[in-house]
Amino acid sequence: MRRKAMLTVGRKKKGRGALLVSRRPLQHMVLRTLRELKKIVPDAQDADVDVLLRRTADYICILELKVTVLRRLSTIYGV
Secondary structure, eight states: OOOOOSSOOEESOTTTTOOEEOOHHHHHHHHHHHHHHHHHSTTOTTOOHHHHHHHHHHHHHHHHHHHHHHHHHHHHHTO
16 A cells, blocks of 8 residues: 655645645655665565665664764774
8 A cells, every 4th residue: 555645746735826736846856865775775675665664764863873982993903
């Protein structure tokens, strides 16, 4: 079962005579960014958006920890 699109396309509010608002460029940008994240973050190819964002946050924490460890090792060994 597919999820519905995150953004809707159409009029904002009918009563106020709002112009037709196209949100497709924003929607495409968000979907493209999510596809990029799925390529970068390990074990995230089949994840939903909420799981993908959680795994991304965890991956960022892991990468920051690795950088900290490598910096400390380089100061110890004088590299």
